[in-house]
Amino acid sequence: MTAPTAPTVSTVSLRGYTVVRARGVSFLLHRRSAWAALGLLVALAATAVASLCLGESTVAPGEVLKVVFGQPSPHELVVGEFRLPRVVVGLLVGTALGLAGALIQTVARNPLASPDVVGVSWGATAAVVGLLAYGVVGSTGQVPYAAVAGGLVAGLLVYLLAWRRGLHAQRFVLIGIGISVALSSLTSVFLTKGDGFQAQAAKVWMTGSLNGSGYDQAGWLAWVLLASVPVALWAARAQRSISFDDATAVGLGLRLNRIRLGMALLGVVLASCAAGAAGPVDFVALMAPQIAVRLARSAQIPLLCSALTGALVVVLADLLARRLLAPTELPVGVVTGLVGAPYLMWLLIRSRRGGS
């Protein structure tokens, strides 16, 4: 038997991390995630300003910034009253969808899981279309509440059916897909049976649109996002071990079921709220985490980058939706679908090639 040897190395180089240590406090910073977040923030600001500049009348960026920072400007009405609320709502909806997608994909350990897939978006859709088509909700002001309620009910239904002594990732996704199919059929029934005129309004809502969005949608969505910050910070820490297999994660002291439930619940709430504000904007929650993880090259889905990517995608898509066929304005969901689907396919093909 060899004699005990004292370890000679006492430092470890953690590739890609910067260690910050002071007075018993220490943080690990994933450098590329930080740079990616910074880059996304700059791109988001630029896109938002561009969106405020462009429209039926073009406004110079300097004038736009004046309006944003509350200085007097001749463009207050166009930029401040028409364009700004729309950009703000798009930003909040995108952030919520990006974060929701990241949380749900982390829990499901599956890049193809997202609120659109696991029934939340279709729950919101079925509720809104049903209530609109039968004239239960008359005003658009009540639509967000119906969407949130529908999304939550669908999400909880998926949970209850998937929960068997713990939440199993595969079962969660499969049952979610099943519920989605059932709810989309239900939505079709509502559309054909309901009042014709109302059904038309419901169809526009179903594609996901920021048309006519205002601060009444932005306010409560902002509060929900603010309230989810502490949960997201806690989740980011747990992500370091939740990305292992179940046994290893529990062995590392993770309360797996509680953390999964918490993360998935927050994901469902955020996705429902986003659907409530703008209708189901497809592909964003599915796409944003996958773009973010490739930008940051991290071992787990980066939550902040994913939220910023979601915001960037929605704001950019809405700009395109407004300007592509101007003066006709497309719903933002059409553009995210058109751009998102091929891009995701390209990413999947590229990563498959890179891995082999």
Place this chain on the structure above:
Amino acid sequence: MPADAESVDTKSVDTESARAASTGTVDRGSGHRLEARELTLAYEARTVAEKLSLRIPDGRVTVIVGPNACGKSTLLRALGRLLKPARGAVLLDGEELARVPTKQIARRIGLLPQSPSAPEGIAVADLVARGRQPHQSWWQQWSAEDEAAVAEAMERTSTAELAERGVDELSGGQRQRVWIAMALAQGTDILLLDEPTTFLDIAHQVEVLDLVRRLNVERGRTVVAVLHDLNQAARYADHLVAMREGRIVAQGPPAEVVTAELVREVFGLESVVVPDPVTGTPLVVPGAPWTATTDA
């Protein structure tokens, strides 16, 4: 700060083995920090084991053997709180495991499951570093102590030179050493290993088992391993536990336990048991293989 209070607590509980390790002498088998009492283990409706009791000797290598589906892995899962017993209890330092917060258990018991999976593209050092999770908190993500523990774990498992490599690119043997390094970095006195040599060729099997033995002797770690190979179990175990159909058939030092009768009773196999020419431990040689003449 509650996290600190807990870690101080754990250190005071941590008894013979740690002191023994620091003085270089290992005091073996003086207690039983981990113990199963009248366990009934079941998956859904299927009962795997009933009224099973087992005391794990401290500072020793305990190996559990038995035929497929005898409940050996299930028992290990229960010892590592991965499976909640239907009845009975697992005791850790006299406390019922189900009542101890899982993070505190993670500071005392490290476990390596049968087929662990790592996040895609993770680097070796990053993986081993995650073994420190139970000692960390939101505001203490990478202390000097964490770094020292990870460095030592990688040194001991000879994985330091792999630090920057991706876990995906490693060979089976290297990967298993990395996983053991992670369990080691966790800094627990007790290690549970579920078939750590499966999928490895014979050279890597020996390498991994030698490593486990070294950790036990040099650091006084208590090891509980499930092994498939009876001869390897006899070579590396201080305490051998033979199971069949959810019951413990025999336990004790391999030299006393492994006999032709036991092999027949546990595995239903006719064999001759001879002394291992290298170690002198019992070596099980199965009966003559089938040939046309013996059949006729």
